[in-house]
Amino acid sequence: MHIRRNPRHVGRKLPVRKARTARTVGALLAVAALLTSACSAGASTNAATSAADVALSALPRSTPAALTPYYGQKARWHSCGDPGFECATLKVPLDYDKPADGDVRLAVSRTKATGPGKRLGSLFVNPGGPGGSAIGYLQAYAGIGYPAGVRARYDMVAVDPRGVARSEPVKCLDGRAMDTYAQTDITPDDPHETTELVDAYKKFAEGCGAHSAKLLRHVSTVETARDMDIVRAALGDAKLNYVGASYGTFLGATYAGLFPGRSGRLVLDGAMDPSLPASRLNLDQTTGFETAFQSFAKDCAQQPDCPLGTKTTTTAQAGQNLKTFFAKLDAHPIPTGDADRRSLGEALATTGVIAAMYDESSWAQLREALGSAMKEKDGAGLLVLADSYYARGADGRYSNLMSANAAVNCLDLPPAYDSPEEVEEAVPTFEKASPVFGEGLAWASLNCAYWPVGPTGEPHRIEAEGAAPIVVVGTTRDPATPYRWARALAAQLSSARLLTYEGDGHTAYGRGSTCIDSAIDAYLLRGTPPVDGKRCF
Numbered sequence: 001m002h003i004r005r006n007p008r009h010v011g012r013k014l015p016v017r018k019a020r021t022a023r024t025v026g027a028l029l030a031v032a033a034l035l036t037s038a039c040s041a042g043a044s045t046n047a048a049t050s051a052a053d054v055a056l057s058a059l060p061r062s063t064p065a066a067l068t069p070y071y072g073q074k075a076r077w078h079s080c081g082d083p084g085f086e087c088a089t090l091k092v093p094l095d096y097d098k099p100a101d102g103d104v105r106l107a108v109s110r111t112k113a114t115g116p117g118k119r120l121g122s123l124f125v126n127p128g129g130p131g132g133s134a135i136g137y138l139q140a141y142a143g144i145g146y147p148a149g150v151r152a153r154y155d156m157v158a159v160d161p162r163g164v165a166r167s168e169p170v171k172c173l174d175g176r177a178m179d180t181y182a183q184t185d186i187t188p189d190d191p192h193e194t195t196e197l198v199d200a201y202k203k204f205a206e207g208c209g210a211h212s213a214k215l216l217r218h219v220s221t222v223e224t225a226r227d228m229d230i231v232r233a234a235l236g237d238a239k240l241n242y243v244g245a246s247y248g249t250f251l252g253a254t255y256a257g258l259f260p261g262r263s264g265r266l267v268l269d270g271a272m273d274p275s276l277p278a279s280r281l282n283l284d285q286t287t288g289f290e291t292a293f294q295s296f297a298k299d300c301a302q303q304p305d306c307p308l309g310t311k312t313t314t315t316a317q318a319g320q321n322l323k324t325f326f327a328k329l330d331a332h333p334i335p336t337g338d339a340d341r342r343s344l345g346e347a348l349a350t351t352g353v354i355a356a357m358y359d360e361s362s363w364a365q366l367r368e369a370l371g372s373a374m375k376e377k378d379g380a381g382l383l384v385l386a387d388s389y390y391a392r393g394a395d396g397r398y399s400n401l402m403s404a405n406a407a408v409n410c411l412d413l414p415p416a417y418d419s420p421e422e423v424e425e426a427v428p429t430f431e432k433a434s435p436v437f438g439e440g441l442a443w444a445s446l447n448c449a450y451w452p453v454g455p456t457g458e459p460h461r462i463e464a465e466g467a468a469p470i471v472v473v474g475t476t477r478d479p480a481t482p483y484r485w486a487r488a489l490a491a492q493l494s495s496a497r498l499l500t501y502e503g504d505g506h507t508a509y510g511r512g513s514t515c516i517d518s519a520i521d522a523y524l525l526r527g528t529p530p531v532d533g534k535r536c537f
Contacts, residue, residue, distance in 0.1 A: 054460040056257035056274075059226075066099040073234045075108060081139045084111050090234055092162070092227045094218050104215070107166030108231055109135040110157045111143040121237045121264070123154035123524070124228065126161075128246030128270070130221070131404035133165035134158035142243075145510070147521055154241065154524070159231050161251075163212070163219035164404045170219060171211040172204055172403040175396040179342060182390055185330065186347050186440045194420050201447040208407060209452030217453050219404070220411045225255040229262065239264030239468075241524070245507045246270040246481055249472070253489060256464035263464065265524055269473040270481040270507035273488035275461045278416035278445065279426070283433055284482045286441045290434035292357040292479030293319065295504050299360075300367055307371040319436045325374055326350060336379040340396055344379025350440050352385035357479045358506040406447060412457040415448035461492045468495060469529040471520065475501045475508050490532075497529040502537045513537075 063071050073090050080087035087109045093099040113119045125146075127137040138158035146156065160167040173181060181200055188194040208216060228251075232240045241264040244252035249268035256263040276284070297318035300306040308318040326346045333343035342348075356366035362385075369381025391399040417423050423446050430438035448455075464470070470493050474486025483500070490498035501508035501516050508516045515536030523529045 054458065056254065056460050056462045056464075058260055058465070059258050061261060067093070067096075067230075070099075070230050071233045073230070075234050077110070080109065085139055085143065086110055086112075087135075090231055092230050094214070096223060096226055102214075104162045104168055104218070104227075106162065106227060106231065107135060107160045108157065109138055110155050110235075111138070111151075112155050114148075114152045117149075117153050119155070120153045120525070121155070121239075121241055122157045122232070122235050123150065124157045124159065124232075124240060124242045126158070126242070126244045126248035126251055128244070128248040129164070129401065129405055130161065130247045130251075130408035131164055131401040132247075133160050133399070133401075135160050135166060147517065149521060150524055155235075157231075157235065159228060161219075161224040161404075161408075162227060163215055163400075163407055165400065168215060169400040170208060170215060170403045170407045171400060172208040172406070175392075175398055177203070177207070178390070178392070178398045178402070179340065179396070182351070182386070182392075183342065183345055183347055185345070186350070186443050187326075187330065188443065189330075197443060198420060198446070198450070202450045204406070204447065205450045205452050208403060212403075212407070213452075216407055217411070217456075219407050220456050221251055221254050221408065222258070222457065224408075225251060225258055228255055229259055232262065237264075238262070241265045243267040243269065243509070243520075243524075245509075247272065249481075249489070250274060253462045253464070253470075253493065256467045256470060256493070257462040260464045260467035263467040263470070265468065265527060266470045267473065267509065267520055267523065268470065268489065269509045269520075270478060271472045271474055271486040271489045272481055273485040273492075275459050275488065275492065276485075277459050278413050278448070282416050282441065282445045283430060284484065285480060286430050286438055287433040288479045288482040289354060289357055289437050289441070291477050291482075292504065293322075293353075293434070293436055295360070295477055296357065296363050296366070299363060303367060305367055305371055307367065307374045316435075322353070322370075323436050325370075334373060334377045334379045336383045338380075338383060342383065344373065344383055347440075348386040349373065349379070349382050350437065351389050352382035354437065355385045355389035360504045406451075410448040410451040411453065411455055413459065414455045415451070416445040418449050420446065462489070463492055463494050465494045467493070469523075470496050471499055471523055471529055472496045473499045473501065473508050473516070473520070475503055475505060477504045478506050480506045497532045498534075499530050500533070500535045502535060508536075 070092060075088035075090060077086040077088050090106050090108055091103040092106055094102045094104050125138055125142045126134045135158045138156060143156045163170040181204055184197055184200040185193050188197050239262050240255060242252050249271040252266050252268050256266060294315045297308060297315040301309055301311055301313050308321045326349060329344060329349050330346040333345035336342055336344050356362040369385060372378040372381050391401040423442055427439055427442045430442035472486055472490040474483045476483045490496040499519055501513055505511060509520050513536050519530040519534060
């Protein structure tokens with residue numbers, strides 16, 4: 001399941017409510033695996049049909065003797081980051097089937113409950129990705145931006161998942177190589193360009209295999225969910241309370257499926273459907289980005305600085321105008337003024353536009369960036385958006401977001417497609433779903449085909465029989481986690497309550513809806529879940 005919802009603003013303090021949780025679709029190339037966002041799975045018909053018969057099984061209630069030392073750990077806290085935050089390191093087994101084969105060191109951070117009121121325990125947060133740093137999210141947003149009432153009653157806790165950020169990060173390519181990767185043409189026009197794209201995927205995969213060979217086999221969502229249970233025990237909590245966004249909903253649902261009796265108050269915001277194969281997930285997400293673009297195009301046409309048309313321009317015409325612009329960039333990239341002399345071609349421009357689809361508050365920035373690129377041949381604004389998506393710093397260094405994203409996605413489920421020929425057959429369907437983004441997102445679905453280790457997961461339902469009420473949140477025009485996924489997950493989970501936000505953007509909690517926020521706060525603070533089917537506008 002792989003959706004990216006990593007706080008775009010990690011590393012910067014946000015004064016107000018939402019740092020944007022995770023993202024989805026991978027910035028095309030690197031993000032390719034992302035597309036499999038949510039629970040990706042294989043593209044085969046057998047995988048698609050068998051998912052209805054496969055459900056995640058709960059683990060035994062008793063702790064295996066071999067895992068007792070891990071469950072017996074106590075966190076040793078020390079100050080870290082900004083004032084008020086503490087950090088610790090805990091050990092988990094690299095391989096749960098062979099605990100004697102070595103450990104993975106997990107980074108954990110918390111900020112303690114501020115009071116007043118009785119402490120309710122720990123509240124784990126995860127921004128998604130996969131690959132987003134939960135610690136970065138906690139310290140940049142959740143630990144200071146969540147509702148005061150929630151922070152008063154809970155110790156806010158984050159764990160960087162295995163392979164991510166501070167928890168033994170997966171490594172694939174260095175900055176220069178990532179720059180080349182991100183600029184690879186993702187709409188090949190001939191066999192030569194197709195070969196170049198395939199070679200880019202292979203080089204990325206080979207880099208991961210060379211630098212993280214041992215860990216690469218053990219970064220699945222199931223293993224990360226089991227890690228969270230060890231951290232829960234180390235913190236002394238009888239049950240896990242959790243807010244997960246985007247891919248974080250798959251992680252949270254997986255925890256509930258494995259440990260239903262230890263699941264406390266779980267909020268799954270921007271939910272994903274674990275029962276779908278990767279090809280369907282990618283196609284659904286492509287439709288989601290087209291829906292988001294249409295909303296943007298309608299709004300853009302009403303603005304005096306819209307570069308895609310005027311008030312009489314239809315969304316279809318605006319999309320064609322953008323597609324024509326992408327085609328021009330494919331033939332003739334434009335300058336950006338970048339210190340590393342990167343130009344703006346079709347790949348980076350498309351990534352920049354997709355990055356702005358996650359949040360309607362980015363639309364004005366996108367209009368300005370598109371205007372500069374289309375009218376003045378200045379690609380700086382779109383490059384900034386693309387870099388934010390790829391988590392590329394001004395120094396040319398990338399976080400390990402993209403590396404971890406692909407590593408988790410390609411392990412959790414079989415690839416959407418196994419060859420360029422399969423992608424070529426699928427392109428028309430993707431283009432029907434999104435005339436603007438369809439071709440590129442179809443080709444972005446290919447990268448797991450060349451992964452150095454085979455997948456360990458498959459499409460499956462998660463029922464979590466016996467779990468306490470779980471709040472599943474869906475946004476009707478969410479580009480990265482289509483609303484249908486929230487409905488599907490809510491239908492699978494035995495104790496789910498579906499909460500719907502009628503609106504734009506990725507995820508709903510903390511985005512300005514008093515209705516959504518009050519419903520979730522009531523659940524977290526009083527244990528009162530919203531009525532199933534509640535809708536907020």
